[in-house]
Amino acid sequence: MKQSEIIELSTEELQDKLGSLKKSYTDLKMAHAISPLETxxxxxxxxRTVARVSAELTKRELQ
Structure with a gap:
């Protein structure tokens, strides 16, 4: 997900996206621990996408 796409989302959408990204990251990490991922x-x-979304949320909270 590009930064320009992240900026266009609302705060609620960003929070939902952050939750789903963290869940998918955890699932992928567990899958990788069991057997190596293809990529x-x-x-x-x-x-990195989690970091971008988190940074945008922090930026909006500080404004």
Whole structure:
């Protein structure tokens, strides 16, 4: 998810997205612990997206 897409979302949508991204990250991490993923770069991509969404939420709270 690109930063421009994240900025367009409302605060409620961002909170929902953050929850679902964290859940999918946890699920992928567990799956990777059991057997290696075909593309372990998915973990990095989701982790970075979580950081982007979290940063945008923090930015909105401070304004």
């Amino acid at each position: 372990p770069m998915q973990l990095r991509a989701i982790r």
